[in-house]
Amino acid sequence: MEIHQLKTFVAVAREGSITNASDQLCLSQPAVSAHIKAMEETLGIPLFDRTPRGMSLTAEGQRLLTKAEQTLDAHRELLEEATRIKGRLTGKLRLGAGGSTRSDELGHLLTVLSERYPEVDVELQHGTSLEILNGIRNGHLDAGFYNEAGTPGSELATIEITQFGIYLAAPPGLVSTSNPLDWQALADLPWIGPTTHSCCGQAAETLFKQHQIRPKRIISIDRESVTRTLIAGGVGIGLLHAETAQEAEQCGEIEIISEAQQTVQVLFAYLAGRAENPLLSAASSILREQLFE
Structure with a gap:
């Protein structure tokens, strides 16, 4: 049995005629009659008495009307809940x-x-x-x-x-800022930075390849705040994100000696x-x- 058949049954019961029900449902009168006939055949009981004054519910039809209305209410509530669920994330x-x-x-x-x-x-x-x-x-x-x-x-x-850039930084006065930088001399200093899997680590490896150097000592640190502290303390040179490097330089903690990478996303x-x-x-x-x- 289809929901639209139940809607037709309830409409006919309330209106008392095929004509009025068809107008309410925007269906043809033959379609309304077909829905009622299909329900009666499925259920095996008569739902209406056909009289000159219209459609009158049988005793059986009267008992089923309440159930039909409850079923339609449940169907409507189900659709409303589905609509709410679609608009709500969990x-x-x-x-x-x-x-x-x-x-x-x-x-x-x-x-x-x-x-x-x-x-x-x-x-x-x-x-x-x-x-x-x-x-x-x-x-x-x-x-x-x-x-x-x-x-x-x-x-x-x-x-x-x-986006941000990466700079190579050194303790104030430790490295000559002459141009070009003496990269072989820089390789003799301790380098402070994270592993090669990080953006600063990758930028460092690019510098090593570009200038054909390999620092004698690399101190692996995975926190930029610690790297900044060690550079400022004179432990060695290292890579810092642009914002951190510029702030530290303004505070007199470090000197920016070279741009290591222009753009990191x-x-x-x-x-x-x-x-x-x-x-x-x-x-x-x-x-x-x-x-x-």
Whole structure:
């Protein structure tokens, strides 16, 4: 039995005639009659008495009318609930944040997600850019912010959040700022920086290849704040993001001696094959709104 047949049955019962019911339902009179006949054949009982004054419910029809109305109410409620569900997001969004992820973009995303979609749980994991990328690729993370010094992988969908440069910095007075720099002399100094998997580590490797040097000593540090402190303390030279390097130079802590890399992108990324995921779509929309404000 079809829902439209139940609607026809209730309409005829309320209107008391095929003619009035057909007008209400925007159906032809033969169509209304066919619906009633099909119901009676399916149920095996008469629903109406046909009289000169119209359609009158039988005793059986009267008993079924209440059930029919309840069924139509339940059907309507189901559709209304489905509509509400479509407009409401639920679930868990697992986000990764690299060490240099700016707190304003991340904070804005988390705040707006909470306001618009209070039933979405966000699980935030911090890590290096490599850890964030691996998490996205192996499914342990849904999306994340990371630094990209080259070209993003073709399997990723990305949104550029911002860009920054990388500078080579030294303690004040330690390195002659003559042009050109003596790179062989720089190789004799301790270098402070993260592993080659980070943007600064990749920029350092590019410098080594470009100037055909290999430092005698490399101190691996995975926190830029620590790198800044060690450079300022005279431990060695190292790479800093442009904003950090410029601030430290203004404070007299370090000297910028060379540009290591002009552009590193900060990207929000997720697997391109998951672009239709509602949670990822919502997060992407919020970030784009902020970027184009």
